Amino acid sequence: MQKKLILDSDLLDLTIxxxxxQLIENHNDFSKSVILGMQPRGIFLAEIIHKKLKEDTGKDIPLGYLDATFYRDDFRRRETPVKANETRVSFIIEGKKVVLVDDVLFTGRTIRAAMDAMIAFGRPATVELLVLIDRRTNRELPxxxxxxxxxxxxxxSQRVLVELEAQGHKQNKIWLINKD
Structure with a gap:
């Protein structure tokens, strides 16, 4: 197994x-904005983004966790059932600008499932997607x-591994792993 460093801790901090x-430029006062972190790994990035935005703007933007497990199109096709994670959305997203946060965008199927899952909490005005890594090739949905x-x-055949201190790692790093 070969590992190649994509982003080290300093570059990752700068990227965040x-x-x-960019969010501040597009959302101004965040009065109509909410942040939803995708379970399981997007919640760590969402918490980092939320904390940094609060430091930079003084605004306490609503933050929730969204699990799309039961909305996935491959949920019943797996040999081993996927374990669901907690959905914690203590606010209505009706008419809000939703920033959906995940660590890696790959096929697009998880994001499609997340959009279906969001509807249980209202119809958002807009949905924007924020990701640390966009695996541009291999997209299955537009x-x-x-x-x-x-x-x-x-x-x-490759995998992107996001290691964040919030997940218990020593440093924030992102790796590209070749599965040999």
């Missing part, structure tokens, strides 16, 4: 700061991110 600045930390061309 840039993503937050889904693209509005905010991208880094675009990476990958093979289907």
């Amino acid at each position: 700061s840039r993503l937050c600045q 889904i693209s991110a509005d905010y991208v930390g880094k675009e990476v061309n990958t093979l289907a």
Whole structure:
């Protein structure tokens, strides 16, 4: 197994700061905005983004966790059932600008499922997607991110590994792994 470093801790911090600045430019006072972190790994990035935006703007933007497990089109096709995670959305998203946050955009199927799952909480005015890594190749659905930390061309046999301190890792790093 070969590992190639995509983003080290310093570059990842800079990338997250840039993503937050883009959000500030597009959302102004965040009065109609909410952040939804995708379970299981997108919630860690959503928490980092939420904290940084609060530091930079002084605004406490509503933050929730969204699990799309039961909305996936492959849910019943797997040999081993996928374990569901907690959905925690303590606010209505009706008429809100939703920023959906995930760590990696690959096929687009998880995001499609997330959009279906969101409807249980109201009809948003807009939905924007923020991802750290956009695996541009291998997209199966016509889904693209509005905010991208880094675009990476990958093979289907490769994997992107996001290691964040919030997940218990020593440093924030993102790796490209060749499954040999």
